[in-house]
Amino acid sequence: MKLKTVLLSTGAALAIAPAAIAQEMADSMTLVSWGGAYQASQVNAYASPYQAMHPDVEITWDESSPEAVAKLRAQNEAGNIAWDLVDVVAADAMRLCDEGLAMEVDHDEILAPAPDGTPASDDFGDLIVSDCYIPQIVYSTTLAYRNDVEDWTGTPDTVCALFDTENFPGTRTLERRPINNLEWALYCDGVAKEDIYDVLETEEGQDRAFAKLDTIKDQTIWWSAAAEPPQLLADGEAVLGSSYNGRWFSAIEEQDQPISMLWDMQVFDLDGWIIPAGLPEDRLARVKDFVYFATDTQRLADQAKWISYGPARESSAPLVSTHAELGIEMGPHMPTDPENAANTLLYNYEWWADYRDDLDAKFQAWLAQ
Amino acid sequence: MTDAAADAPIPKPDAGDRARPERQEPLLAADGSPLKKSLQRSLRRQKLRAFGLVAPLLLFVLVTFIAPIADMLFRSVENQIVSETLPRTVVALEQWDPEQDELPSEDTFLAMAYDLVEAQELKIHTRLGTRLNYETTGISSLFRRTGRGVDDFGEIYLDQFEDLNPNWDEAGPWVDLVADEGWEHPAPFEPSERFAALMSETAAAYASFARAIQQGSDDNPREEEPWAPVHMALYHDLMRTDPGAIAAYEGPRAEMLREARAAVEGFESQPVREMFVAEEEDWLDPEVWATIKTFSPPYTPGYFLTSVDLKLSPDGEVVAQDEDQRIYMLLFQRTLFMSLMIMGCTILLGYPIAYLISNLPLRTANLLLILVLLPFWTSLLVRTSAWKVLLQQQGVINDTLVWIGLVADDARLTMINNQFGTIVAMTHILLPFMILPLYSVMKTIPPSYVRAAKSLGATNWTAFWRVYFPQSVPGIGAGCILVFILSIGYYITPELVGGTTGTFISNRIAFHISSSLNWGLAAALGTILLVVVLVLYWVYDRIVGIDNVSLG
Structure with a gap:
């Protein structure tokens, strides 16, 4: 049975491949990503091997992902789509899909099946949060703390250490937006994890979350770039804070800072590709060819050699190996590792798509007061 | 400043001219034309030349600087998206007075169903949802979720018509019935006048379907079965049309109509409002409708009001923003x-x-x-x-x-x-x-x-x-x-x-x-x-x- 499916899927792949080649394909691509270590991991895991197979293809990288939604909208209005493939977080992908700026895709048609023949849509599973989205990695927003603070009683082991200024005094650093912070505040105010979004929907629930945040407002540096918190902790400016787990990994493992991870109530988020709507045929054909290759099981697993983000495919997890330079086993540094994922918060994209505008206005007004 | 200095002496000769006694002969230039004219002509030439030299820069500034800024500033009042995406609903909502009736009429719900099903085919409904979500939290997902199910609104009629005659769920018979004789696919769909005169709602609903799939996914109406709201329109039309008028109808597939007219009175029906509520409870929230009504005009002061911590209330009055959102x-x-x-x-x-x-x-x-x-x-x-x-x-x-x-x-x-x-x-x-x-x-x-x-x-x-x-x-x-x-x-x-x-x-x-x-x-x-x-x-x-x- 299994062999049969493998044969069938290989047959299907072979049948698709010549059809794809027969189509006229553009020989250059502009990929949009975040720059830094993350983009480097994509270059190493996807782009370089792809170019080795197709030496005539030119790949240009544009580090515009932070403004991708606005820029894509402007390109669309001007009727000139300059990008071929854009790396965005899940919430942005949903917005781009809503705005009609990203192309809806049939995941089973354009993505490779897993080696055992599982169709892509099952292999990615729930992570396909939007019809336009092709997930690559799972990252998490999580806490970390300086492990050399003398006047602390004990070591922080839950997210609520954030609000425990008795035992863990010192400056905190949190992201300057409501997402994650309000959830953590309610959780530490005694709301059960599964009720958080229901409570946050009500006026009283929101007041309650802000009241909880009020207790640490004066001792918090609110960051807007994820590179800030590791720097603040390394400088001793802050002792406890949130950032992406990959940033903490590089501060701890690569720069050897006296910082420890606190995985409790980490919030998973996704990063992945969207294809802009309205690409010409030849460019679309090239992008599809690239995406088919770059999101297969092995490529996603390879990416973890360069960055501590978990592959979005279930079938990639067993293939994750060691860090390309440090040589350490990457499994235990993945947010998806069972040890780390003992207590996680499921970030509700759809809920935030509704409440983002409203709560952001409240959050900014609260901050400014 | 230098400009003013250069301009200043020019009126002087002119003033001197005027001071001359009127009866004197006008001064002549070398070619015999009056000096004043000749001077003006040469000045005009100079001015034109100066303008010509400045023109490229002026054009450049206009195109790359002034025009984009003007375009950007224009967005602060622009609000056509509501009336363009929901044209029927906006008209229907004009009748609704939030003070008197709690919810808009059944016709408004119907208009919304037709608008929304067309918008979701063109994939513009979520865009409107995002826009309205700036004003009222929750509309974004309301539109997104309802958009997924709206092409089944009226399924109850679709099933009954199909049981009666399977042709009602076929693409070809529908085209025969509604399309104008001269129409062929790549051209935008045209309903026949004869059919539209008899059954206007159905003709409009089908035309909206056909044009939307032509435009949205480049499909041929001859190959796609119409979505359920078209059958809902058919039901409404048949119910209110006199059997005699249908018996007298002689267009293609008239027999389908006659058969349906005979059976339609025994059909089970369902209010459109219930279809919306079955999809999403929030459609019963008057605030959603009030928001759509408030922001239906093509231009809105809403953004400017928000900028100064005010807002438009559903009944169109300017009120202060909630205290926890003033910033x-x-x-x-x-x-x-x-x-x-x-x-x-x-x-x-x-x-x-x-x-x-x-x-x-x-x-x-x-x-x-x-x-x-x-x-x-x-x-x-x-x-x-x-x-x-x-x-x-x-x-x-x-x-x-x-x-x-x-x-x-x-x-x-x-x-x-x-x-x-x-x-x-x-x-x-x-x-x-x-x-x-x-x-x-x-x-x-x-x-x-x-x-x-x-x-x-x-x-x-x-x-x-x-x-x-x-x-x-x-x-x-x-x-x-x-x-x-x-x-x-x-x-x-x-x-x-x-x-x-x-x-x-x-x-x-x-x-x-x-x-x-x-x-x-x-x-x-x-x-x-x-x-x-x-x-x-x-x-x-x-x-x-x-x-x-x-x-x-």
């Missing part, structure tokens, strides 16, 4: 206050430096000038980050103060991530914009004036204050305008070192442009900022006089 007035005031502070600081720091540079021997002056310019040539981010290193609690300044013993180790000063940090960093960054115009003006003040004043008995202070300072005012004016206007729109530095109390209105504009995608609000905030700057510029002109500004 923009505070930010405008803060932006103005801090820009003035920064401007004042740059005057206090820049004036002595410019004075020093302009009075030193050339060699030393050049060296100092380079010191002023050096940070000017350094990246903005580097300078801002440098201030972080200096001012933070574990930073150089705090370390030094603790080492000296002025500050206790556990009571280090907070000098960054607040207003103080922003003012310090921005004063430093904008200082050259004050020093350079000051220096260029001071260079031109002859030292002999001050010497003359002193030789006439003035003290050092009087000589400076009464003689030197007034001559340097144009430099201060230029520096102030530059620093103030630059700082009012600054956003990178406040974003990095501003913390919560040091952010500017421009940070919110940037947020709405790049993150929340609320470009209308960003445009309104930007327009207000622009108007504030222009008003201040006008006030400045009235008080100081813009002629009194010298950039060197």
Whole structure:
């Protein structure tokens, strides 16, 4: 049975491949990503091997992902789509899909099946949060703390250490937006994890979350770039804070800072590709060819050699190996590792798509007061 | 100024002309035409030539600067998206008075079903959802979720018609029934007039379906079965059409109609409202409908009201924003206050430096000038980050103060991530914009004036204050305008070192442009900022006089 499916899927792949080649394909691509270590991991895991197979293809990288939604909208209005493939977080992908700026895709048609023949849509599973989205990695927003603070009683082991200024005094650093912070505040105010979004929907629930945040407002540096918190902790400016787990990994493992991870109530988020709507045929054909290759099981697993983000495919997890330079086993540094994922918060994209505008206005007004 | 000087003499010969007695012969040019005309002609030629030379620049500025700004500012009132996406609903909602009826009529729900099913095929309904979500939380997902199921609205009729005659769920018979005889696929769908006269709702619903699939996914109506709302329209039409009229109908597939008319009275029916509620409870929330009604006109003051912490209530009145969402007035005031502070600081720091540079021997002056310019040539981010290193609690300044013993180790000063940090960093960054115009003006003040004043008995202070300072005012004016206007729109530095109390209105504009995608609000905030700057510029002109500004 299994062999049969493998044969069938290989047959299907072979049948698709010549059809794809027969189509006229553009020989250059502009990929949009975040720059830094993350983009480097994509270059190493996807782009370089792809170019080795197709030496005539030119790949240009544009580090515009932070403004991708606005820029894509402007390109669309001007009727000139300059990008071929854009790396965005899940919430942005949903917005781009809503705005009609990203192309809806049939995941089973354009993505490779897993080696055992599982169709892509099952292999990615729930992570396909939007019809336009092709997930690559799972990252998490999580806490970390300086492990050399003398006047602390004990070591922080839950997210609520954030609000425990008795035992863990010192400056905190949190992201300057409501997402994650309000959830953590309610959780530490005694709301059960599964009720958080229901409570946050009500006026009283929101007041309650802000009241909880009020207790640490004066001792918090609110960051807007994820590179800030590791720097603040390394400088001793802050002792406890949130950032992406990959940033903490590089501060701890690569720069050897006296910082420890606190995985409790980490919030998973996704990063992945969207294809802009309205690409010409030849460019679309090239992008599809690239995406088919770059999101297969092995490529996603390879990416973890360069960055501590978990592959979005279930079938990639067993293939994750060691860090390309440090040589350490990457499994235990993945947010998806069972040890780390003992207590996680499921970030509700759809809920935030509704409440983002409203709560952001409240959050900014609260901050400014 | 130079223009005015050049223009001034021109009226004189003209005035002289008029002074001549009328009866005299007009002066003639060499070619015999009146001199006045000939002069005018040559002047016109000159003006045209001058305009021709300026035209490329003018065109360039118009196309690349004025037009985009105008376009952006226009977005602050533009709101066509509602009436374009939901044309039928907007018309139907005009009848609805939120004060009297709790919910809009059944017809409005029906209009919404037709609008929404067309919009979801064209994939524009979520876009409208995002737009309306700025006003009322929850509409975004309401539209997204309902959009997934709306093409099944009226399924109850579809099933019954299909049971009656399977042709009702076939693509071909529908085209035969509704389409105009001359119509073929690639052309936009045209219903036949005969059919539309008999069954207008069905013709409109089917035409909307056919055009939407032609436009949205380039499909041929001859190959796609119509969605369920078309059958709902058919049911409504059949119920209200007299059997005699249908019996007399002679268009293609008339027998299907007759058969359906005979059976339709026994059909089970369902109010459209129930279909919406089955999909999403929130359609029973009058606030959703009120929001659509409030924002249905093609132009809205909504964004401007939000920019000044007001909002439109569902019944169209202007009311104050909820207290926990008021932020923009505070930010405008803060932006103005801090820009003035920064401007004042740059005057206090820049004036002595410019004075020093302009009075030193050339060699030393050049060296100092380079010191002023050096940070000017350094990246903005580097300078801002440098201030972080200096001012933070574990930073150089705090370390030094603790080492000296002025500050206790556990009571280090907070000098960054607040207003103080922003003012310090921005004063430093904008200082050259004050020093350079000051220096260029001071260079031109002859030292002999001050010497003359002193030789006439003035003290050092009087000589400076009464003689030197007034001559340097144009430099201060230029520096102030530059620093103030630059700082009012600054956003990178406040974003990095501003913390919560040091952010500017421009940070919110940037947020709405790049993150929340609320470009209308960003445009309104930007327009207000622009108007504030222009008003201040006008006030400045009235008080100081813009002629009194010298950039060197």
